[in-house]
Amino acid sequence: MRVVTIIGPSQSGKTTLAKALASLEGPAGKPMTVAGVGTATPFCFLNEDWAVIDMDGGTENLSHAGPTVAAADAAVLCVSADADAADLVAPYMRLLEESDVPSIIFVNKVDAAQSRISEIAAALQTYCNHHIVLRQVPLRESGEIVGAVDLISERAWRYQEGQRSALAEIPPEALDREAEARTELLETLADFDDALLEQLIEDKQPLPDDIYEIATQTLQHHDLVPTLLGAAEHGNGVLRLMKSLRHEAPAVSVARARLSKGEQAVAVGVLADQVKHLGKAVLLRALAGPLAVGSKVGGETLGGLTDLAGGGDQVPEGGLGLAVKSDQLALGFSYSKDTRLVLPGWADAHTPRYRRVIAPTHERDEARLSGALERLQEIDPAMRVEVDASSGNAVLAAQGPLHMKRLQGALKDLFGIAVDESPVPPALRETVLRQVNFSHRHRKQSGGAGQFADVQIRLQPRSRGAGFEFDDTVKGGTVPKTYIPSVQAGAIEALEVGPNGYPVVDVAVTLQDGKHHAVDSSDFAFRMAGKAAVRAAVVEAGTVVLQPIMKVRIHVPSVISGSLVPVVTGLKGQILGFEAHEFAAGWDVFEALLPMAAQDELHNALASAARGTGWFDTKFDHYTEVYERGAVFA
Template structure:
């Protein structure tokens, strides 16, 4: 069995394309549907077994797509016939390149084109490191594409709605264009084959089998990306695409070498009622059987895609569902003794929300449910909020979040509400003062006495807390000095505005003790109260966290980000062309943490949903209340 993943922008006809390909021989097998993520369909073509993974459209599904691509031999990117929309394919071209996967492009819906085929290919080239080559030229009747000429075989075909195309004589009107396009195709192939180069230089016509072999080799090595066109809705060009998949897609041995030789890989996963977690597994380096060891434990059982038909084992290349196999998860590669993550898989999860169960008794159930969902969805990141301790869910965007919240309620019976993460605010001081504080308490028995003189002053941003003592003559016994420091630290846990106080230096300068009533507790209390008095006297200012943000953006949109970032009170550090992704820039900024949600929304609008970002804490800087408007700060 060979496996391919179909992906592309929303409304590019991916689902109808898979349905058309799977129906060519009318020998469909089973299917698996993971709502909002992917549909997997098995089928036969010309006596061979195939499986197609149809990924849901939109950039929010790119995180899940990485695991599906790892389990595939080749990818098909479906794109609309519109040169101005070519940028929408940029994230999909990039994720396929990062997976190191061979790729075919299919320009879909040509029954309603907005641009000429050559214009679409030229626009798409911006986003591909590999050279895009047209494998066909269209036959036109007026403005309507009625068929195509295959540039390798030089045979002409006429489209028939809902049926296979029929072979026709090449029309005179297309001969000159076909000859020129074929010469360009052969020149592209010759860059990777010396024999073909010599034949072209000597003006000899290369044998057809040789050209087909070079076409397959350059595709499998991702030297070139072949481009086809058609209409999946009308079944135009579908057979030609499937024959290219059959001829050009590598086998499972090459896929195993690309992955580093695992026994199997987990492509997708889901939780099915009455079955629990199931993992779509593809056997790679050997058979996978129920009861056999995989990922460090025994596999429960293996079923077909319908989760009902029990399969004895999976031969190398085959796919099936692993049931009752808790050690397995999506987005992992497996040996008999271990499971490990795929290299470089997925995107960051920048859309983060605090989750709160509607019923307090569901706290533990929520954590368990999130752990289970993270095993089935490698694009999820689960953490906790440092302030509230509540779970934080990182997703690819609002639609991804909505899907997960729906599953928490329907599959696990844990309805939750979501809210933005409040920025981790801090306080600090801008000037110093000296405080003399005496702690005295008498309530029967031993009393409490401690007298301290402390100086409190600001430190450089990011320097943290510092404590020194300059007491002379033993005015404060040395065994009590650590207690004063401990009290000072306690006072900084919550400042006058309700947030931790940072970047403060405390100096113990003098004090007094009592031979009977002094104690560690008394000096800790004195140190805490003295620092609190100092903070109240000098006043504090609020600090907000500033994040360093790396925005991955198609270069055509980079100019629009400068005013966008300025409007969010951010600072542009600079941008440069991405070192490994054609047509992409890495745009670096400093941004208040409180503005990250607004960045996510504005970025989607400004880049047509193609860009994404990662962020990490960099430093704190002074903030005003108006700077935090719209955040979760009350």
Template sequence: MRCFTVLGPAGAGKTTLVNRLAGPQAVGERFETRDGLGIVSFAFMDEPWCAIDCPGDIETLPQARAALLASDAAVIVVSPDPEAAVLTAPFFRAVEASGTPCLVFVNRIDETRARLRDVVAGLQDYCGHPIVLRQIPIRDGEQVVGAVDLVSERAWRYQEGGPSALVEVPESAVAREHEARAELLENLSEFDDWLLEEIVEDREPATGALYAICCRALAENRANPALIGSALHGAGVVRLMKLLRHEAPSVDVLRQRLAAGSEAGEAGPMAVTFHAQYRKHLGKEKILRALVDGVSAGSSLAGGNLGALMEVGTGKPASSPLPAGGIALALKSDHLAASRLLFADRSGDPPAWACSPEPMFVRSLAPENDRDQAKLSLALTRIAEDDPGLVVGQEGATGALVVHLQGPMHLRRVLGMLAEEFGVKASDHAPDGVWRETISRPASIHHRHRKQTGGAGQFADVKLTVRPNRRGGGFGFDETVKGGAVPRNYIPSIEAGARDALASGPLGFPVVDIAVTLTDGQYHAVDSSDFAFRAAGRAAVAEALAEAVPMLLQPIHEAVIHAPAVYTGALVAMISSLKGRVLGFEPNPDARGWDLLRARLPAVALEELGQALRSATQGIGWFESAFDHYEEVYGRDADRVIAAHGSARGERVAAR
């Protein structure tokens, strides 16, 4: 079986193309995953094929990367609008990083008046390999009615609802055909010395030799052939399938490409999982592709026994063993994870290019019913095992459950899975734990902890000084006690109490960057204890913090924004509007047509940055960020944060 992935911006016509390629019977057996991936198996010229139809939203790009793990080739579907070329940038970037041979299909060619060369020139701005036109349109006035193949120099006229008719190259297209063919030969001669010599000697290369060069250029991922057509009307789709059939590499080439990262001397992977999801009554189901003959139900794979294998889409038992290239749904195979290379005795990590970008959308989740807290945590862990774009963690300060996602649509999908598959309803809100507080001047406190409850009492007396530490210095503790006023075995308990007090300061936030010095104290031979001195240390530091003029701190993050260069100017202005500071920008060395923009901005602005970035870049750009330092917040800005924090915390407590 041969397999290809279809990618492209939303609205380009990917699903229409896949449905047209597969035919109505295969479309009726289309397998849809929860995140929108469509898998269709069909026959073309009596050969088995599989098309993986990927959604066009940038939030589902992790699933598209995983699909490329199992693909012999990729087809990027684009609209014939030169102004829309930038929307293809993330898809070219993902495909090129994977090394997957790639074709371009310019769809809806019958709806445009734009020059095809302008469309290709716009696409080339974001593609690292040359895009070589294999066809040019035949026009009747402004209407595209057919195409000329630049290798065979044959022409076809589109016919609604039927195969294209072979015709003579129209007189009006001859000059353009000669020009475009010369450009094609020049591009191909860049990596074929024989063809270069033929051109230099002004000899006409044989058609069969040209097809062989085209086949090698695609298989070696040195050029991206571009075809034209209309998926809606069936124009050009047979030519696309024929090109895939004759020129796209086999599963053996895919296995060699994936095996390139294997350990020296180790045989390549036997299969690859490219999608997994949990279903309430079935458990985990994985979609895998066999890379060699012999993968069968019950056989050893990835260090465990493979469970049942079902056909994707029909639910019927799959042929066993699977042939090389075969795709199946694996059930009762919990030892398999998503997006993994599967060897006979182990599961290998995916290549770096298949890993998701750092999620840029962060939310805190809480169950609507407090009793479901453990259930929520377990369910999120299971979902994250199969979702390459989801990361589950906890806020360091509050311990609240947080999820890092690709965007709002991704969040809705996760919340839907929690409710439908795991029976957990959850609400989301912005994380609380970003704010911190510190002090602006020293304070000295004398605190005595004394309790008498009939028998043994509690006694601890401490004198300490609290002072500001350098920014980023964290917590420091030392002591200058003399004469044994406080026995040394109690001093660690005082330090522990001081740390306890930092959990929530006078403003209601975790305290950072302070230094505590124990200067004196007293103890009682009978009533003193570790517990008493810990309580005294906690109370003393809490009192000192209130006297030391607390001030609010906000975390500042350094962000690296990935976006096409045409948006850089707008992004610089956007960063300033978010109270950020641009550190600089430069061309991305790993992605043609992209810039890397570095900036520092408040952590509370990161969610707004994600929304603004999507708006400014038509959903293409993304960012990754890391904590850099804390910065003071003064005046009304601080007052608003403190008031809002107290109000929000009270509302959530009341809601429970």
């Protein structure tokens, strides 16, 4: 079996194309569908087993595409016939470029084309480091595309509704355009084949079979990205795409080599789901020989396995099988017999930045929530689970609001746990405004040995980010050295919560002097004295609330960068600048400083400004005053 993954933006016709491919020779096999993510469908073409994986569109779902592309022999980038929509394709093109998986562009819906095909290819080239070459040019009648001319065989095919295209003559008015496009294709292919280059220099006509062979090699090595045309809804161009995949897509051994990482990979996770009353189900692709129940994968044996194509309990090499009762399996990995192998970095999901504190609606579910979230992580590497430091509640991080809604729906439907969500509170801090000296005596007598400790401290502010510092200048043994660490421990405890309810940071405490009692002094007494002295000194010194400022790196197509300036400034951020991405063609990295509290707003604003094509990552930079003498951000 060979496997092809179809990706592309929403409304480009991916699902229609996948169904058309799978039904070229009759009904397809039973698919595996993961709601909101994608569908894997087995089918047969010319007595060969195939599977097509249709990934749902939208940037939130793009983070789930990595494993399906990693497991594929080839990928099809399905795009609409509109040059103005090229930026919507950019995230998908970037994934395929980073993966180095053999890829074909299929320009869909050419019956309603908004642009010339050459304009579409030029617009897509902005986001592709490899050269995009047209393998077909459109056949037009009265300004509408009614067929296509194959530039290698130089045959014209007229589209027929719901049927295979019919062989046709190339109209005289199209001959010059066809000849120009064919020359461009041959010259591009000649860059990768010396024999073809010699034929072109000597003005010899190369044989179509030789050209097809060179085209196959350039696709398998991902030297070029060929482009085909069609309208999947009407069945047009689908057979030509399938023939290209059949002749040019590499064997499973190429995917195995790509994923082995020094150890023989025997399988890779493709899709995964939690099935009610059954548990975790992982769709595996067999990479090296057949898999069956009892086969060793990832250090343990497979507990249950069903061939997606034939329904039996053995999956042939290259085939897809649904594995259950196999706890060692999770999405995001390939597997040798003995261990997990991490997928290449390009297959990783974007770090989720849409975060919500979640708590079970019913207290009885509190103990079960963490276990349910852990099980969801095994099938969805695009999510993260953290802990809110202030409340101790779980923080669920998703790719966006739709992904968040899907995860919460899974918690309710699969595990019976309804949750309430709330924004993650910003990690506010406070610090002191001035230096103060303070003395405190801790004395308690309640029969028997009492408690006595006297401390004199100095509290002073430090620079932002300097943290906590403790020192002592005690002389003459007024506070024995054995008790000084207890004063420090008390000071640290006092700074855990300041007058405004937030941790106090960036302060220095100096123990200057004190007194002790030979009988009643103890570690506990001096800890209590240090805690009380520092707590009172903080109140006397006065505090200001600090907010965390994050350094944000926003990845967007270059045409979007300018529109981010008002977005960032509107969120009271500070623009640091932007520059071209080091390896992703047509992309910029836009850097800014932004209050942590504005991250959710940035997520929503970016989705609108970048038309769903951008994403961002953040790291803590520094703390600043919330009001900074009347300003919100400085």
